[in-house]
Amino acid sequence: MLGILASIEGAGTVGVASLVTGLLPAPAAAIAAGAGWIAAAIESLVGGLALGRALGHFGRNVLVSAIATALGFTAGACGWGRP
Numbered sequence: 034m035l036g037i038l039a040s041i042e043g044a045g046t047v048g049v050a051s052l053v054t055g056l057l058p059a060p061a062a063a064i065a066a067g068a069g070w071i072a073a074a075i076e077s078l079v080g081g082l083a084l085g086r087a088l089g090h091f092g093r094n095v096l097v098s099a100i101a102t103a104l105g106f107t108a109g110a111c112g113w114g115r116p
Contacts, residue, residue: 040073060115064108072101 048066051057057065076097079085085093107113 036077037074040070040077044069044073060113061108064113065105068101068104068108071104072097075100 044066047069048062051065052059052062056062076093079088079093079096088096
């Protein structure tokens with residue numbers, strides 16, 4: 034449970050920081066935070082599976098990076114977060 038809360042806090046911090054610094058507008062910052070949390074949740078879920086153990090820590094991070102990249106690309110291609 035503590036790990037889930039930590040991942041939510043981390044994703045939220047990234048979203049707020051991108052908004053406060055002007056890197057992203059509010060809708061896009063929320064999407065970035067959500068994508069980060071989803072990636073962390075997927076890493077945690079995969080970690081408990083045989084696949085996750087076979088991938089190891091580095092392999093799971095690569096998987097999460099690929100998923101986050103796909104989510105980000107999809108968000109941009111679909112126009113999510115644009116006014």
